[in-house]
Amino acid sequence: xxxxxxxxxxxxxxAGGGALVGIIFFLTVVAVVPFGVGPDLNLLxxxxxxxxxxxxxxxxxLGLDRLFQADREDGSLDLLLIAGQRHMSALMVFVKCLxxxxxxxxxxxxxxxxxxxxxxxxxxxxGAAALTLLxxxxxxxxxxxxxxxxxxxxxxxxxLVSVLVLPLAIPVLIFGVSASYGAVTDPAPFLxxxxxxxxxxxxxxxxxxxxxxxxxxxxxx
Amino acid sequence: MRLVAQALAGERGGEPVFSxxxxxxxxxxxxxxxxxxxxxxxxxxxVVAGLLPAAAGTITFEGGGEEWPTPRSAAHFxxxxxxxxxxxxxxxxxxxxxxxxxxxxLESQEALEMMGLGEIGHLPFGYLxxxxxxxxxxxxxxxxxxxxxxxxxxxxxLDAASEAQFAELMQAHLEDGGMIMAATHLPLGLTxxxxxxxxxxAAA
Numbered sequence: 024x025x026x027x028x029x030x031x032x033x034x035x036x037x038a039g040g041g042a043l044v045g046i047i048f049f050l051t052v053v054a055v056v057p058f059g060v061g062p063d064l065n066l067l068x069x070x071x072x073x074x075x076x077x078x079x080x081x082x083x084x085l086g087l088d089r090l091f092q093a094d095r096e097d098g099s100l101d102l103l104l105i106a107g108q109r110h111m112s113a114l115m116v117f118v119k120c121l122x123x124x125x126x127x128x129x130x131x132x133x134x135x136x137x138x139x140x141x142x143x144x145x146x147x148x149x150g151a152a153a154l155t156l157l158x159x160x161x162x163x164x165x166x167x168x169x170x171x172x173x174x175x176x177x178x179x180x181x182x183l184v185s186v187l188v189l190p191l192a193i194p195v196l197i198f199g200v201s202a203s204y205g206a207v208t209d210p211a212p213f214l215x216x217x218x219x220x221x222x223x224x225x226x227x228x229x230x231x232x233x234x235x236x237x238x239x240x241x242x243x244x
Numbered sequence: 245m246r247l248v249a250q251a252l253a254g255e256r257g258g259e260p261v262f263s264x265x266x267x268x269x270x271x272x273x274x275x276x277x278x279x280x281x282x283x284x285x286x287x288x289x290x291v292v293a294g295l296l297p298a299a300a301g302t303i304t305f306e307g308g309g310e311e312w313p314t315p316r317s318a319a320h321f322x323x324x325x326x327x328x329x330x331x332x333x334x335x336x337x338x339x340x341x342x343x344x345x346x347x348x349x350l351e352s353q354e355a356l357e358m359m360g361l362g363e364i365g366h367l368p369f370g371y372l373x374x375x376x377x378x379x380x381x382x383x384x385x386x387x388x389x390x391x392x393x394x395x396x397x398x399x400x401x402l403d404a405a406s407e408a409q410f411a412e413l414m415q416a417h418l419e420d421g422g423m424i425m426a427a428t429h430l431p432l433g434l435t436x437x438x439x440x441x442x443x444x445x446a447a448a
Contacts, residue, residue: 026343030332037331098325102341105293108317109346 024110027103028122034093035126041089042127045082049131052078053138064143071142072152072203076196079131079156080163084188086127087167088174088181090119091239095175104239112236116172120164120232128164132156151206151213155220159199162224165231166191172235176242195223245307245391246270247292247315247423252301254287260299261287267440271391271421274414274434278427279442285427286324288442289394292425293321305392312391319392324400326381330370334361334380337369342387355386360409374401382410385417393417395426408433 035042056074057067094100103115135156139149170188174180198220205213246268253263262284269275277285290296292303294316305315312318328337338352356362359379364372369380378401385393393414399407411433414424418434426432 024344026340030329030336030340033336034329034331096325097329098323098327099329101293101295101321101323101325102327103344104295105316105319105321106345107294108314110344 024114024118027115027118028125031119031122032126035123041086042130045086045127046130046134048085049078049082050134050138052081053141057141068143068145068148071139071144072148072155073200074142075135075138075152075156076159076200076203079128079135079160080192080196082131083128083160083163084167084185084192087123087164087171087188088184090123090168090171091175091235092171092180100175100239112239113232116168116232116235116239117228120161120168124161124164128160132160145207148203148207152203155199155202155217158217158224159195159220162195162220162227163188163192165224165227166195167231169231169234169238172238172242175239191227195220195227198223245305245312245318245421245423247303247305247318247392247425249292249303250301252288252291252303253299254284254291254296255299256284256287256296262442263300265301265440265442267438269392269423269425271423272418274418274424274426274437275440276426276428276432276434276437277440277442278429283443285442286396289321289323289396289425289427293319293394295321308391315392318390319394320385320388320390322381322385322393322395322398324396326377327384328369328377328380330368332369333366334369334372335365337380338365338383338387341384345388345390347389348387349389350386352383352387355383356380358386358409358413359383360406375403375406378402379406382413386413391422393422393424393426395424395428397428398426399428399430399432 053074060066091100104112132153135153136149139152167188170184174183177183198216202213202216202220205211205216248268250266252265254261265288267275277288279285291298292315303315305312305318308318335352342348342352353365356365359382361379414434418424
């Protein structure tokens, strides 16, 4: 399993891996918003966490459709599934998700504080947004894995993945943004939405890989 | 150890492709599956490998013990695609499969040398020619041990010398007590292989 993790991280980081595309997309979206919204610093500070979260959500979805498709095209998916007796297929999916998160999503979380400065966010708000992204983005990857597994056999399944996955990712977005706001605006609490966000990630860490493994089993035609 | 199929039937997208296929392979036995295009050779191999459910009948692996309870856990599968990543080097690809599949057998360098590719381990897989890629995929069968080899058109893209080399490898695997089931249009150079003709619905 460790070998699979290393391989997927290597593939993600090397040329053509697609990890870089997601990061550049994230940077572009966030960097463009101040130009569109105008130089109202208070407004930017207020919508900053939301912009960071929406941009992160979209850039995670951008790369997810390749999660199983690349393996299917070169035949490795068959071999990974045959090994299901030795390594449970759901565990295989879980490890692939972790590798995808490490290679393509963790850099977003690292870049988020810098982009928070673009949005004139306070240090506390920047910290809260980065923390909620760190905790919440794995959930999007796990949900996306199930979508990617359903769409693996379809040509141009990429768009379908985003449509399938987006409704499920909405709760993650809501609690991620409200926890970030809770850290800076006074009556709103930080801890309850943050804990719900943690719970969502743990929940989808179990459900997502199981659903994806089941979908892959029926797609291997 | 024995691989036994009884009255096996397979379907693709709801359409029956073959039915009533029975065979039995013991240690050191080879079975070549022949027949016209679309007669279900690949489907049969995928059913045996557990990638497709059997529409009817059973496929069992006897005597594998706890280590190899099912045919799919005991099998190497070499399909039409090579299952290698073009962005990784040949050596990284083979070492990954060696570690992931477990039961390590040969080192990746040794396996490459067996296939006459000792010099190219450091190259990205994407740089190789079609025949070289196929030989690397065959080297994958050697880096971890499985008693059953399921081969789908294994010699596609190989030159005559590599074919002969591969025939020797298969012979060595059989003498070791392995089993081989190969779908093919070309003779594989196996001396004592039984033939299963698909398409007529008959079984060997």
